[in-house]
Amino acid sequence: MFLLCWPVCCFLLAFHKLACGWAGHDVSKVICSQGLSECTVVAVMPFAIPESDAVDVQTLTAKVELCCKENTSCTLCLLMEAEIAIHVDEDMAKRLQLRQDNEEDTKAATISAAAFVTLCYKTPPTFPACKRVDFTVTPTGLEQKVAKISLVITNPAAVSFSSIVYVYPSKAMHLRKEIVSPSLNEVCSQNRRKPIKECHVPTISSVINQKMNQVELKFAGESNMCIQYEADGRCQSWERKTIPLHSVIPCLCLQVWDDDRRSQSCPFKNVGFLEENVWRNLTASVDRGRMNDKGQMLLWNLTAPCRLEGEVWPCRWTLPYICTEIEGFRQQLVNSTWKQNRNMLWVKKGVFENINLQLSTCVMVLLRNGGLHLGPFCSHQTARWRWNLLAVAVLLVIILTALILCLLHDFIKKWASRSFREGCTKICSKGHVVLLSPPDVHNDISEVCGLGSLLRSQGFSVSVDQWSRMEQCNLGPLPWLHSQLLHVKNLGGRAVLILTRKAMRLVQEWSQQHRQALRAVSGDGNLPQSPYSDVFMASLSLILGDKQQGRTGERFLLVTFEEDVARSAGSLPEPFQGLHLFQLPSQMKTLLCELTGGSKGEGRRRKDKGRLEMGNTHAAKEQYTYSVNILEFKDIA
Template sequence: MAGRGSPWRWQEQEMQAVGFGLLLLLLPLPRAGLRAPPDSVSCSQGLSCRVLEADGLCSPGVVVLASGPVLVPTQMRMESVPHCTAASDCSLCVQVELQLAVLGPQEEVAGEGIRDGPGMDALQHRDNGPLLSSVLLLVQTYPSSRCVAIRVQLPRALAQPNRTVGSMWFHCFEAVLRGELHVTSYTSPRYRAVLSQTHRVPDCSWPAARAAIRLCQVPRLQISVGPEHVVVQLQDVPTGQNFTVWFYWNQTRGPKGLRTERGPQNYSLPSAQLLPCLCLQVWPDIPDHPRISRCPFTQDPVAWSRLWAQAQLKVHLTEGRLSCSVSAPCPVPAVLVPCWRLKRAGPCHELPHLRQALTLPSLHEFGTLQPHPNLCVQVWSGGRVQLMQCLQEGAKRVQPANLLLMETRDPQGNSLLCAMERGTCVPLASSTCLGVGVGALEQQLRQDVQSGHCLEVWRAEGSVVGTGWACSLEKYLRARWALAWMGGLLSAFCILLLLLLKKENLKGWLKILKEDYSSGGALRGRRALILYSPDHAGFERLVSTLACALTRLQLAVSVELWSRAELCAIGPMQWFHAQRLRVLQEGGTVVLLFSRGAVARCTEWLLWKQGQMLPRDDPYSAFSASLNCILPDFLAGKAGGRYLVACFEDLLRPADLPELFHSVPIFTLPSQLPTFLLALAGTAAGREQKSSLKKHSLWIGDSLQRAIRECQLQEPAGHCPA
């Protein structure tokens, strides 16, 4: 009595469909086994299937209307699997999986085409027999074809219209390595469109093929790298099998062959040919056999070092346009970086937004750059500079610049200037790398840019990159020196005039000058290098006070604070080595002036262990750069007579210094200032000179005490404690 629209009947059908769907999900799919018999078929639970004909003739024909529910394939998937008759005798074949669904009765309506017809429930009620379907698989390969007929059966109780009821697997169609199969599937008679799919068979690089197929089993390569030769040995060579080995360079324009070897199992190559792109192909002496390629040196650091030693970078200047080319025996992942170098031995700072990816072989042009002697081009790869060349010959005959400016525009169209330092643009008022007050020169520099006295380095391009200007500060420096000389002469004239007006005090002035000269005699000709950690501006003012006082005693003092221009030009490590070498060669002393920041940096270096990351310090601090050289001297016991250690007693206790530095004299300033000055004077100081140094230690100590109080008042707690 339940009709098509009966709620109970549709609820029962939905429950059966849901249960059957869960059953299909829980059932394990048949694994692509290696021992399944050929031309076999298997189905998921609920379906039964068997092969009717393994090699016949078939034709899809035309689509006909289904008068009742029928089984049809809806989806097809193919997979390459090894087919083995024995453990070591396998071939390659393709397994086909079909998903089957029930197609209900159909009818053709004029103007609408074919659609599902009514009466599915009535047909299902009248006929309780199983659904039978003949599924055809047609495989086509070059130059043959084959058709397989399969009978599939489904109990009518499990039939649900337009729903997937299970899967069928056919095992399997024979295939060849690197071949191609075109498979079509449909039913006879055909009720739906033909399923069609093309499958590409893998080659011997497929892991399953290397493990199971004899033709893909090639020897292992054992590579030994010596100082002059690279030895390649074939291991696990099958008995009675001969192989060919081809050595080649895998280059951008295709492989470049080096040599081909046959017969022996050991081969030797010169070490000069060991490059990252050196590859090998191995194949047995069988016609049309697939080849196995290996490139074992792609991650070898020695091979990369040899490649960069053979690579060349050339900077060209053609008709006023700057370009460069790179030649290398292998393709390299690298970028070209234009940079700006102030001095010949100094660092080269990257110019912003001008990087280019390196492609080989090709000519790279920098259309926005104008030739200038300070311009260079670097090749970056692996996080470091591999090649660099500067534009020396062919550049414009202009004076090298010591300041690089970038001009940009704000949204209102106003011109903005900033100084390029270490790859970033710094406001002129904050630029200190040149050792002069660049902020005070901003107006003059703007006038030079507008009047054309500065040379254009690159042109404006878009809103990100401004215009680069190379300017020289020589004229400003000369003007400042001239003013300084005039001021000094005027001051000397005023002093002499006062002395003449006060003749009664002339003898006292001469006596003071004589004492200054005699006291300075003990330190004249002596040299000292003061190393300190620039923790903050207050501590640097304190260091400057001490250095100025020692300079008045005619001691030649080298300190980072007074050498910022040179330090920025050549780098902190080069500056430290040059100063230390000069001081020690002239019998001078290296003074380690400790603060809390210096103690922290030394402690990090002393606690560093092999394999850990190096402490991260300011890359522009001479103290951080000097630790690589100073600490080994102390560890090796070579610090005596060459180093002195000092600290300001109100800022740091001697007990807080690392134990390593107690091997040399430690002076607390200003209380031990007299003995500190005598240590700087050395053993050649006489009695009168020592007495005069002790007198001068009084006014030096007062200056240091005032500077320490200023540091304690201005700096926050923890930097200059009370």
């Protein structure tokens, strides 16, 4: 027994929660007429409602109207007014007669009866919501035997604008009334002082810009928008603020919404020149067929962005450019017979039955709006030769292209070989390149990484100080630099210093401090040791050491990405005088040649300390574009 009752109990509990949830959205207020007292209203479930024998509902009237309260927005209210008949039993009648005979009798004066009335409402297809009005019938009510109850439900559940609402007393279903709530347009058109939230819908405006061949859309806030062909067509989401003018047609409508509020506008209905976009986008297909009785028929299919009204008829060729109508087969294009496909286009299909296909495989279309004749549209068999001609033309183009490439093969081969040799793309030997960045290179880190990536793609072994911060922290700047220069010695290559304006000022200050330190040499002949904060500054002492040994420019060279630094090459700081300076990206090809072939020989020949040889010859001023590929940096400890 318990197992049988358990599902029923669960269903009743769920239904009770659902009913209470619906009823929890509304606010109920009851007003009782003279003869009733202690009137209260409670929400009850719409089934198994107990009946009260003391009263009966005789008439019931209801309506939905807009209620406005102070400091709040207006909302919908359901007003139900019931006239009830009060039944007096024999005991009450005797007590009532006694009260009339002796009004001073205290017991007789307190004659009363507790009763209730249940009123329900629902909107399809939701569950009903019921309100039970409890009250006490006073002696006045017992004498009158008639009373009225007015129930006001604010924000009734599932009732919105233009909703159909059924109201009825639970004890008298024959008194059920059907009412319709006011429409949103009707409510919003009224001049009310109180705000109505639903009337404040987002708006959209459109401006046709014929110079830009587009329609510009403007709507406020973060509203969503969609476009649709015809007001009752499917709406497709649209996120751009412009629409190409060739896609705009008179039946194009715009919808914009924010939360639950939505507005629709069709602003292009009366724009005459947009009619041309409709028939330009109209397509027709014609095909042959046979009926069940082996009769012939001609199938036609029209596709257009808007529903069109007009006529369609078959025709036959009488002159080379005239298709004459075949009488008795004309069909009407009716607005209501079009159907929309998945591409939001409207499709109209038809058939001409019992037609001689030897006379006609074409149809003509007359558009009622403007009296425009379109066609003839003919069966695809008649135009098959055009596709064959197109295939032959494509084949001829392919053959001619192949012949031209064969004739120019030797010329292309010689040109590619000469460019390959002149551009130093044929690299005989590769080496190791160390890229050292000044402390202020953080703003142009992408250029440094791009240079490292380019050199690595050319076959060099590349080390960038920005990529090796962990090793520098473990070894120290100067030991890490010595280890990289050892790779340069074994594999060939150079240490490349990135030169910037701030780097030049830092090197000038370092030179002055170095000269002061030389003057203040201690008695034992040793210079005071100072730590190096980065490998760029640590390389300066090694550059001076190479100059003292007559090996200027053998291990180090300079590059810059700044034009003003390249122009001031004659006034470089003392440690950099005599080093080779390249401006990137204009001298990239010269830099690649220097790193591959001529680094050691030319470095030994450059022993004049006061002379700076710029590698930018006039022939090497062509632009060389390289992609900046930002690589992942190793974590800086």
